[in-house]
Amino acid sequence: MKSFFLEKGVKLSVKTYSVTALSYMALGLFSSLIIGLIIQTIGEQLGWSYFVDMGTLAMGLMGPAIGAAIAYGLHAPPLIMFSAVISGEAGAELGGPAGAFLAVLISVELGKLVSKETKLDIIVTPFVTIGTGFTIAYFLGPIINTGLLGFGELIMWATDQQPFIMGILVAVLMGLALTAPISAAAIAIMIDLEGIAAGAAAVGCAAQMVGFAVSSYRENGVSGLFALGIGTSMLQVPNIVKNPLILIPPTVAGAVLAPLSTMVFLLENNAAGAGMGTSGFVGQIMTFSVMGFTPYVLWSILLLHVVGPALISLFLSEWMRKQNWIKLGDMKLDQG
Structure with missing residues (x-):
């Protein structure tokens, strides 16, 4: 089993998931939400609607950017990398950046395990990647969102x-x-x-x-x-x-x-x-x-x-x- 995982590029290590994946997740966030907000703010302050629209678009694509970034960082094959864009959007929509991270991480690793294992790889691999990402987002996204709400309540308590x-x-x-x-x-x-x-x-x-x-x-x-x-x-x-x-x-x-x-x-x-x-x-x-x-x-x-x-x-x-x-x-x- 271990040799099969290594052959598929799945490294079950704390460093891979807590350091490498998070590093690329941060780069994806910076390349979408953060830079988008900067561009949008410049546009709003200078009255440039072109920049406002550009920044708004970049911010809205945070999930796909995180998906592509993590997939790239984990050396995912092309079909998985492109599918991870959708996993990232599903995770972000239901659980924010943390939701996107979990959805992409798990979907990419499972996608690797089935990649090129069947003659219908062009269907099976993206199906497993997208299906896993959406399932993770669907079930864990609300939990993550509840956690954020709880944190928000803690902040509100602090303000009192x-x-x-x-x-x-x-x-x-x-x-x-x-x-x-x-x-x-x-x-x-x-x-x-x-x-x-x-x-x-x-x-x-x-x-x-x-x-x-x-x-x-x-x-x-x-x-x-x-x-x-x-x-x-x-x-x-x-x-x-x-x-x-x-x-x-x-x-x-x-x-x-x-x-x-x-x-x-x-x-x-x-x-x-x-x-x-x-x-x-x-x-x-x-x-x-x-x-x-x-x-x-x-x-x-x-x-x-x-x-x-x-x-x-x-x-x-x-x-x-x-x-x-x-x-x-x-x-x-x-x-x-």
């Missing part, structure tokens, strides 16, 4: 706490959601997060992105700085699986800065910007949209969304490197 505690809880939870293979933006919109709580969420999300971008600069250089800083911190998920300690610097940065946002600077945001961090600067643009473009708001954003997270994360990550808790290469991105 007094400002100091609320700031820390919302920033940490939303920041972790942004970096995890779920959609912080979708959660913020789903629960209609707004006001001071949305401002704290934006701080926590920005801390994850800027924190990872700065603390991993020595490994990833300028390209990583932009990919993480204005793209998505989700690119670090495979590295987090290998060394969860790298999550500490950006998470602490968000927890430290959030109370300043809720009690001192009183930054506000809306549901569209609360879960975006610095991705395409959507979080910052939405802050200006809610509070107005003033020198006070500008300097507050620079301090809490950019400079603060960068300094705190860099200091903590360097200290952790000296303790040998973070080693060179622990935050290296596989940028395909």
Whole structure:
């Protein structure tokens, strides 16, 4: 059985599924939802409907992009790769990015097992791949969605706490959601997060992105700085699986800065910007949209969304490197 699996390119290993597959899932997400939102935001701010339409299209194709990316990363044969596009869409529609990941991962691996095993390969292989992907999405998608709703309720509970505690809880939870293979933006919109709580969420999300971008600069250089800083911190998920300690610097940065946002600077945001961090600067643009473009708001954003997270994360990550808790290469991105 083991030799058959290896012959078919199915490697039953934690590294394959928790690192390689997640790495390519993040690339698929960046190539659709994240870049699409950036393009859409540019179009909305400049009044260019052409860019708005382009970005909206890219965002809507998140599922297929994740499907193609994971299939490519797992070295799937052509028929499986093309079919995985449909598995990805089914998973995304019923369970978001996490649903797409599960649907594609399982459907691709089962597709490999039947690939070229019959004379009707051109029918059997895509049927098994698509059928598996849709079945996984159909049964597990609602469960994943229920989990997201539960997480949303936890965020809503956090917003009811007094400002100091609320700031820390919302920033940490939303920041972790942004970096995890779920959609912080979708959660913020789903629960209609707004006001001071949305401002704290934006701080926590920005801390994850800027924190990872700065603390991993020595490994990833300028390209990583932009990919993480204005793209998505989700690119670090495979590295987090290998060394969860790298999550500490950006998470602490968000927890430290959030109370300043809720009690001192009183930054506000809306549901569209609360879960975006610095991705395409959507979080910052939405802050200006809610509070107005003033020198006070500008300097507050620079301090809490950019400079603060960068300094705190860099200091903590360097200290952790000296303790040998973070080693060179622990935050290296596989940028395909």
